[in-house]
Amino acid sequence: MRQIQLPTRQEWSAEIQDWLRGAAGGFLFGIPLLYTMEVWWIGSYVEPPLMLVVLAITSSIVFLLNRTDGFRQSSPDSSQQAAMDSLEAIAIGVLSVTAILFLLREIDATTPLSEALGKIVLEGMPFTIGVALARSILSGMRDQRGDAESDSSGKAEKIHHLANNHHNAALADLGATLVGAIFIAFSIAPTDEVPLLAAASSPSWLLSILIASLLISYCIVFVAGFTTQEHRLQQQGAFQHPLVETVMAYLVSLIAAALMLWIFHRLSLADPWTVWLERTLILGLPATIGGAAGRLAI
Amino acid sequence: MKSSKPGIYRSRRKSISTETIAFMFASIIVIGLISLICYIWATQGDQPPILMVSRTQPIRQEQGQYYVPFTLKNLGGRTAESVQVIGELKHNERTLELGEQQIDFLSSHEEEEGAFIFSQDPRRGELTIRVASYKLP
Numbered sequence: 430m431r432q433i434q435l436p437t438r439q440e441w442s443a444e445i446q447d448w449l450r451g452a453a454g455g456f457l458f459g460i461p462l463l464y465t466m467e468v469w470w471i472g473s474y475v476e477p478p479l480m481l482v483v484l485a486i487t488s489s490i491v492f493l494l495n496r497t498d499g500f501r502q503s504s505p506d507s508s509q510q511a512a513m514d515s516l517e518a519i520a521i522g523v524l525s526v527t528a529i530l531f532l533l534r535e536i537d538a539t540t541p542l543s544e545a546l547g548k549i550v551l552e553g554m555p556f557t558i559g560v561a562l563a564r565s566i567l568s569g570m571r572d573q574r575g576d577a578e579s580d581s582s583g584k585a586e587k588i589h590h591l592a593n594n595h596h597n598a599a600l601a602d603l604g605a606t607l608v609g610a611i612f613i614a615f616s617i618a619p620t621d622e623v624p625l626l627a628a629a630s631s632p633s634w635l636l637s638i639l640i641a642s643l644l645i646s647y648c649i650v651f652v653a654g655f656t657t658q659e660h661r662l663q664q665q666g667a668f669q670h671p672l673v674e675t676v677m678a679y680l681v682s683l684i685a686a687a688l689m690l691w692i693f694h695r696l697s698l699a700d701p702w703t704v705w706l707e708r709t710l711i712l713g714l715p716a717t718i719g720g721a722a723g724r725l726a727i
Numbered sequence: 728m729k730s731s732k733p734g735i736y737r738s739r740r741k742s743i744s745t746e747t748i749a750f751m752f753a754s755i756i757v758i759g760l761i762s763l764i765c766y767i768w769a770t771q772g773d774q775p776p777i778l779m780v781s782r783t784q785p786i787r788q789e790q791g792q793y794y795v796p797f798t799l800k801n802l803g804g805r806t807a808e809s810v811q812v813i814g815e816l817k818h819n820e821r822t823l824e825l826g827e828q829q830i831d832f833l834s835s836h837e838e839e840e841g842a843f844i845f846s847q848d849p850r851r852g853e854l855t856i857r858v859a860s861y862k863l864p
Contacts, residue, residue, distance in 0.1 A: 436745045444745035473834045474806035474864045477768030484761070513750050520753035523760055543767045544834040546760070 450653040451500035451521045451560040456645060457613075457722050458559025458566070459526070460715045463552055464617045466625060469535050472548030480550040484519070487554045491515040494561035501564075515561070522557030523549060532638055533711075534629040563653075599677075602724055606678040609723020610685040610716035617715055618689035627707040635710050642682075642710075642717040647675045649721035674724075679713070682720040686712035771835060772804035778833070778858040780812060786849060793849055796842045797856050801833040807861040808832055814843035818852040832864070 436444075462468055475483075495511035500518060526549055530536040536545045559566075617623065630638070649655070651671045687709040690696040696705055784796040795814065801807055810833050814826040826843040833839060843856065 436748070440745045444749050448749070470832050470864075473832045473837075474808070477764045477771070480764045481761070484764075513746070516757055517749055517753040520756040523756055539838065541834045541836045542763065543771060544837060546764055546767065549760070550764070 446652065446654040447501050448517070448521055449648050450655065451518060451563050452525050453645075453649040453653045453655070453721075454500060454561075454563025454566055455522055455525055455556040455559040456649070456718050458562060459522075459552065459556030460613065460718055461616060462555050463526070463529055463533070464620070464622045464626075464715060466620075466622050468551050469548055472551045473544040475547040475551060477543070477546075480546060483550050483554055487522075487557050488515055488519060491518050491557055491561040494558070498562075498565050500560050500562075518560040519553070519557050521560045522553040526552045526556050528641075532634065532641055533626050534634060602674060603677065603681050605723040605726060606681045606720035607685055607723070609719040609721065609726070610682040611689070611719070612723065613719025614682075614686055614689055614712055614716035618686070618695060618712055619693035623690065623695055623708050623712050626711045627704070630707060630711065635707060638710055638714055642714045643675055643679055645714075646678060646682075646717045646721040647671065649718070650675070650678075650724055655725055678720050678724065679717055682716040683709050683713045685720075686716040689716075774804035775863075776801050776805055776807035776810075776833070776835075776861055777803035778807060778810060778861060780856050780858050782856065788848075791846070793845045793847070794842045795845065795849055795854065795856070796840065798838055798840050799830060799833065799858070800838045801835055804835050806832060806834045806864055808864040810861045811859040812841070812856065813859045814845075814854070814856045816845050816847065816849050816852050816854050823847055823852060827859075833861075 492511055492515045495506055495514040495518070496508070499506060499511065499514050500521075501514050506514065527536070530545075530548055530552065535548060687696065687705065690708055690712060696708055778799065778801055780797055780799050782795065783798050787794045787796075797812070797814075799810065799812060801810075808831070810830040812828045812830065814828075815822060816824040824845050824847060826845070828841055828843070830839050830841075
C-alpha cells in the first residue's frame, strides 16, 4: 500500500514546471498562426483522414526533436522516453490551443465537433513543435546571457553595477519587453484578424483575455523554470517584484500593441475608445507573450 | 518507516510517479482526440451541403429601418463556402428592395445568424429570404 503513495509537492511542482515550460515554447512558436484566419477556415472543412495525417506528421517531428533535445531534458533521450515526451507535447499543444481558441471565440459551445477538431489539429501542429523546441529556444537566450556575463572582469563589474541599479534594471526589462512585443505582434497588427476577433468578443471575454495575458506572461518569466528565473526572483526594487514587473510589462505591451495598430491604420483617432480598448487587448495577448520572451533574452 | 528510508522512496517516486501520471493524463487527451476524429470520420455523411434559411426572430424597427433577422444552417455533411443569401421584398410582383449577404464558411450542422435591413415595412409586402448559391471548398 505504501508503494503507491502520491508524489510529493516538490515533484509535482517540477512536473508542472516542465509542462508550463513546454506551453511557453508553444505560445512563442504557435501564437502567430493562432491569429491567422485562413487556418480557422481551413480547419473548418479539413477532412478527418487529413487530421490524422497532420497528427502523425506532428508526432514524427516532435519525436525527432525530443530525441535530441525536447521540452523536458536537455540531453538526448532514449526512444521510449522521447515517445512519451512526444505524447505529452501533443497533449500540452492540444490543451493550450483549445484554451486560446475558446478565448478568441473561434470555438464555442455551438461550434460543430468536426470544425472544432479541425481547428485544434491544424493550430496544434506549430504549437506542439514549439513545445518540443521550448528548451532550445529559450535556453539559447540563457547561454547568450551567460556568455555575456563571463566575458571579462571589467565587463562583469559593469553588469554587476547595472544589476544593482534598480532603475537601469527596470528600464532594461521594459525595453526588452517592448522589443519582444514588437517582434511577435508586428506581423499580426496589420492583418484583418484583430478587428475580426474584436468584433466577436464581449466585455467578459476581453476580461478573460486580459487575465490570460497576465497569467501566460507571469508563467513564462517566473514559473516555467527558464534561464534567468532565479536571478529575477532575487531582484529587489519597486519594479522588480514579479507581480509588479508582470503588470508593468503588460502595460508596455498594450501601449506597443496600440501604437502598432495605429501605425497600420487599424485604429484611428476618430475611433471610439471602446474600439481602441478591444483591439489593443486582442493584440495585447501576442504582444505580451513576445514581451515575456524579450525579458528572458536580456 | 517512511523516515527511515527517505532516499529510496524519493528516488522511486521520482522515476515512476509524476512522469507516469503526466504520461497517463497526456495519453487520455491524445487518445480522446484521435477517438473523436475517428468518430466524426465514421459518422459524417458524404452528403453535399443542404442549406436551410429560417426566420426565428420577429422583425424589429429601429430609427425608421426594418431589421429582419435570419438563421442559416447547413444540414448536409460537407462544408459550404461563400454561401450567398438573398433577401427580397416585393409588392404586387414588383421588387421594392433587394439585399444580399455572403457567409464565408458553413460547416456541417453549423449555424450562422444575420439580418437584412429594409427601409420599407416588410410586413406590408411579400418577403423572401433564400439561399442563392454556394461553392465547395
